[in-house]
Amino acid sequence: MDARRRPAKPLDGPVHPRSKQHRADVGVAGDASSLKASDALPLPLYLTNAVFFTLFFSVVYYLLSRWREKIRTSTPLHLVTPAEMAAIVAFVASFIYLVGFFGVDFVQSLILRPAGDVWTADDEDDEVVVAGADHDKILLKEDSRSSPCGQALDCEPVVQKPKLVDPVVQDAPKEKVIEAVPSAMPEEDEEIIKSVVEGKMPSYSLESKLGDCKRAAAIRREALQRITGKSLSGLPLEGFDYESILGQCCEMPVGYVQIPVGIAGPLLLDGREYSVPMATTEGCLVASTNRGCKAIFVSGGATSVLLRDGMTRAPIVRFATAKRAADLKFFVENPANFESLAVIFNRSSRFARLQSIKCAIAGKNLYMRFSCSTGDAMGMNMVSKGVQNVLDFLQSDFPDMDVLGISGNFCADKKPAAVNWIEGRGKSVVCEATIKGDVVRKVLKTSVEALVELNMLKNLTGSAMAGALGGFNAHASNIVAAIFIATGQDPAQNVESSHCITMMEAINDGKDLHVSVTMPSIEVGTVGGGTQLASQSACLNLLGVKGANKELAGANSRLLATVVSGAVLAAELSLMSAIAAGQLVKSHMKYNRSSKDVTKVSS
């Protein structure tokens, strides 16, 4: 189809048919709705024009010369020959074509003017003043687009409605005064926005003052745009339950970030099939995990074992001497004292059950690593409360104990640490599968031998050469992060939750592959934190682990940990195979590099 006849592709915002953007979109200097008769011709436009121009002037010349000839020979003008008749028809046809092509546009341009509500910003260079309450006025180019500025990182504020706000500026003859308002704010909110902008009302107090979280977020967002002069138009405000995050998930919200969720699976794990939700913006990741799931599925599935389940917290306490620090260490590690300490600890929650206390001394400083089961909660709050109970109790027997902090980093939370790698934190899981040689060849497009060799040289030797801590894998953190975000886990705990050693071994006389992932510190929960939010809760529901398990506390969060390990197993298989087969760069070019012209998308 000729570009001129192609209808304009839908755009985010209203586009005037005569705007530059529209013209660029349809590819000509004219709008797609005003199609011309010449469009029906199978010739390019310039050739059609040339044909009709030539025809017009030729027949005019021919008819005038015939007219002069008839006057000279006194022949009546109304007596026409077939040739003259044909010339007259050609004259009329070419005249209609030329008037239709050039004349109508010309006349319309004189009579019709673009309506006031169309997008003229492209064609105009008017400068207008954006007023932020009584703040400095910001000079901006007028842009009445209502569409978001898309993925642009630093869009100018979107301006929708001109509004006079300052009588002084109002008098300025050539400048239009408008607000950096992406959408009209209700009258009654204007005063509050001004107070926030002027610093008279703290932004954090909006929820408690207004009693309406959505309205508080809208006002905060608007104030922020005015203060910074930066638009948040690509960040959605609507479509989110702001009440659900109050006091639990996020303070001072101004919108929410959208992350696509893809599904890998079915993952056949311990005899059940799971569709694994993965929130990611990394192309290839879901596709690759999906391929690994297929390899596992056709090989009969994977098996997982939960080795341990205990969340940890390690306070730091200080004494005047190392001897006193050691006294406390011997006291808390003495099995005879464990029962009484556990009773005090367990008062923190009906789900918290103290498992152990392991101590480390640095001079006169003591680090006590408490470990406890936490039901279906990830458990950081629970374990912290239990630790506080025990510290309060110990203070009476050890009054010289100086509690420096509830967390002394021997826990270790959200930092790579050998203690988690060796002792475990959260759920410790091992997951394995036997992949048939045929499947390795047909689905994974490589060989058992190549995979085993690559695993030894990359995941084991290569990581050892790099001095890795828990990083004896190809990309466990990719999968952990994606599932964590989809299911409302704490993404920062991806640090230790991704500790993983991937093992591959040829079995059955080298025909088949045994693959396993061992992950000692997967920190997940199905209650509390972000798990209760609508989207995250839907993803947990998909896995059948939403909320608290009614029959056995902790069963849901443990199951979730095994699913994470199963998905990691699948993804390790697939990525290692891609590398072994030399496909990595090729597949990333296919899935990570869209064929779209990125410069056009973001402009």
Ligand code: ADP
């Ligand atoms: P976290 O300790 O992971 O930060 P929270 O303390 O925010 O989690 O959430 C756990 C809360 O959920 C606790 O108040 C606990 O009593 C409640 N809860 C309800 N059912 C369960 C369950 N099956 N397992 C663990 N906690 C549960």
